[in-house]
Amino acid sequence: MIRVSSLSSPTTWRGAWRRTAAFRAFSSSDGSPPNGHVKPTKTNTRQRRVQSDANAPQQTLEELRQVRLDKVAALKAAGLTPYAYSFAATHSTAQLQQQFAALPAGSEDSSANVSIAGRVMLRRTFGKLAFFTLQDGAGVVQLYLDKARLGDAAFEQLRDLSDAGDIIGVRGSVKRTDKGELSVYVSQWQMLTKSLLPLPDKFHGLTDVNTRYRQRHLDLIVNPHVRQTFRQRAQIISQLRSVLDGLGYLEVETPILQTQPGGAEAKPFETFHHALDAPMTLRIATELHLKRLVVGGLDRVYEIGRIFRNEGVSTRHNPEFTSVELYCAYADHEDMMRLAETMVADMARRLHGEAAVVYQGTRIDLAPPWRRASMSDLVRDATGVDFYPFVAAGDVAGAKAAALALAGDASHAAAVSRDALRECETAGEVLNALFEALVEQTLVQPTFVTEHPIDISPLAKPHRAKAGVTERFELFVVGREHANAFSELTDACDQRRRFEAQAAKKARGDEEACGVDEDFLAALETGLPPTAGMGIGIDRLVMLLTDAPAIRDVIAFPTLRPERPPAK
DSSP states (O other): OBBBSSSHHHHHHHHHTTTHHHHHSSSOOOOOOTTTTOOOOOHEEEEETTTEEEGSOOOOOHHHHHHHHHHHHHHHHHHOSSSSSOOOOOHHHHHHHHHHTOOOOOOOEEEEEEEEEEEEEEEETTTTTEEEEEETEEEEEEEEEHHHHOOOHHHHHHHHHHHHEEEEEEEEEEEEEEOOOOOEEEEEEEEEEEOSOOOOOOTOOOOOHHHHHHHHHHHHHOOOOHHHHHHHHHHHHHHHHHHHTTTTOOOOOOEEEEEESSSSSOOOEEEETTTTTEEEEEOOSSSHHHHHHHHOOOOOOOOOOOEEOOOOSSOOSSSSEEEEEEETOOOOHHHHHHHHHHHHHHHHHHSSSSSSSTTTTTEEEOSSSSSSEEHHHHHHHHOOOOOOHHHHTHHHHHHHHHHHHHTTTTTTTOOOHHHOOOOOOHHHHHHHHHHHHHHHHGGGGGGGEOOBBBBOTTOOOOOOOSTTBSSEEEETTTTEEEEEEEOOOOOOHHHHHHHHHHHHHHOOOOOOOOOOOOHHHHHHHOOOEEEEEEEEEEHHHHHHHHHHHGGGTSSSSSOOOOOOOOOO
């Protein structure tokens, strides 16, 4: 801590500071120091004119940085370190606010001896008084800085050599001002980290979306709601782990580098392992490895991990995202429905006190049970045409004809693409195309969409009572998919046929189709017990539970297009 007795001669640091080019460049003609501090005179002392960083002359970023570098030099000249090694804080700002909540306005607890550390967000000086706003990871508190208490040298150093953005530590008593602001009445202070770059404008904040994502550190500093979002994200993942661990699931890790992408229909990122002399891909799902563990006798497993898909970027898509996949032996997709609705409702209760959220102005009721509806029924409700008979019979020509007739209808023409329908190779693909075009965005309240066609579900078990469809569901909320689950296909021969069908699509140019994974098929032939599996997109779940409009708002460092230097 800085104490008057421990300071070098005031002349030492003042002289070093005054000799800098920055001081000379930004001092006024009458010799007053920079940053808006006015040379005391009888007139301006009586007026007690408020001075702040907002009064500083407009400077370029490089000029501002040089001013701060010169202050670093001045601190060193005073025998002080601008970059401390540690600091022993007794309280966080939140703990101070809680412990001294009952302190009356205009009073001081002189027996309190507290120390806190944080970033200076705002500086205001009033002659021999100054008020700083200090922010730490828990909140903010005011620093009450009195020259009479700090001493001339320490006060002037704090005033002249600190800036908004600096990280400082202070010690003192606690008082509440006449206006009711809880404050640390500072008796000692210490520079912990001298910031070289200014914070975003304190009046307008950091509002440019592109800058917020590229410079997330600034976004977190100046936008409290962003810090809250990432805290809630951590709470959601922690609760997810706690629930699954409590149900006897074992958390495991599976490879990110793979020789055969599988478990989803997605274009992978490709790389090359030089030591092995082998092409590899980043995983597009964790499914196949997790099911191999179930074959090995780990009856309940899950993995929370990063998934990589070489696809487009949008408000709901990021090429690198986080998912949880879980597998439970001797269960089916109905068990996964009950787990999903119970788990998400409990998360909402933990965060918001009720099994509901307000998402972008719309109240979403998450209390179980959630709606269940088959894909064909939802398309029938939207179009008046039942496509299930086409799917059950494998009648792609009939499905296409009925769908193209809808595309010619004025009420559906804008949403249904004729070209997309013509490219469909099966009746199931036709049904799915109509679902995505006409139904998906209408599913605002939580809905389990069931009975997906076999054609688009290569890893799901056939429905036990209905031809052409599977025991699968996708969970939709606010018009977007949040989870995908099914009773797992355990027939190795059927699985091989489906893989071969996928490989044929890949050979015809479908970059998202998977190939034949012989390692997985060998495990499946060993015997996979009846198993249910589910994948949940954690980023989209966090979006829903925190009212975040875009997936980039819940990923600390989202994938962005590289910034290119301006053309010369």
